[in-house]
Amino acid sequence: MTLAIPGAADRAALADVVGRVVRLDPAAVVRLRDAGGAVALWAGTPFGVLVTTGAPGHVAPADVTVVASDLLAALSVVDAPEVDPGSAVDDRWRGDLPGEVAWEVIGHLAAEEVDAVVARADAARLDEPVWEAAGVRVPARCVVAVAGMGWPEAGAPVPVALSGDGAWLRLEVGAAAIVRHRRPALTVLV
Template sequence: MTLRLADATERDDLGAFTARVARLDQTAAIRLAAGAGRITAWARTPFDVLVTRSVAGELDPAQPVTAQASTLLTALAVDRSAAVDPGPPAPWLDELPPDDGWSRVDDVPAAELDELADRGLALAREHAGPMGPPASLLDQTVLTVSPPDAGRPVTVPMRVLFAMSGMGFLGSAPQETDGPRVRVSASGSWMRLDARYGAVVKRRVVSLPLSVAR
């Protein structure tokens, strides 16, 4: 299996994604899939949500492959040739969401999500035990995003914001005067939050909102 990135920028983008995945979980695996001139990387975080980022490139042969995040990171950082060997295959046990069937729900200011994540991190530090933050905190609904057509709202739990913060997905571009926004999308059974540097994807869970609705 050979991984080819379009240029150094795309290599660095995939390398940054892989480094953050490995920082959150040194044993994590990354699923790589190619199509239409792009490579989409998937990983599961310790918060039990998926994170993903797409870069320009191709796989040869063009079939999905799973690599250890630490091995892939070393290959991207050390081997600066055009073709990169992602390393020996690793197991992948997670279900991935569908490619189609998504609908945009709304856009949320990234600064608002940053603020909610900071509040959650403060609570996590206060109440964390030997196994980390309690599940009750991670599953707490911190934001409810409602579509303009009065369709089914999307409830966003704290674990999604922890994953976005831990992966460094929130950020702004110099030309953005009003600050970056995060697109919230949903399918029948999945939710997805797309930020500037990547997306967090999770199965939808019906729960009672504990904060203001949007």
């Protein structure tokens, strides 16, 4: 198994996001998908939302799930364009991913307003809306996940951009994002 990310800055940015995921959940797994010249990274969070980011490069096999802490160690310890991301644990991935989506930005939350929205989220149930833009209601869990990831970073005036495609919503901060189904998946009992 191989993860190739040629740029040192891209490897560092990927390691930063994986490190934030591991801080939230030390047992997290990440899914790496080859996207034709880029690698898309997906990870679940304790908040029931996905974290995603990407970097120029490729991964083989083209769709694999690995333990986040193993990937973090590989990216942090080995300073090379090509690393072994760890053993495949594909059976540990749960949930859907959005398809190839052209995300349309429909609203922004200024960085200085995030704390106020998080304060409202702290008083709300996780699925209660705490922010709305263009008729899209954002549940508390999404904003709490943004804050849990440490975004936006102190002193960085990067706004949170809200996008949607009908079925999914996305809160983007820089090159990373929180993604969630707009309607929760149904639980099937057998």
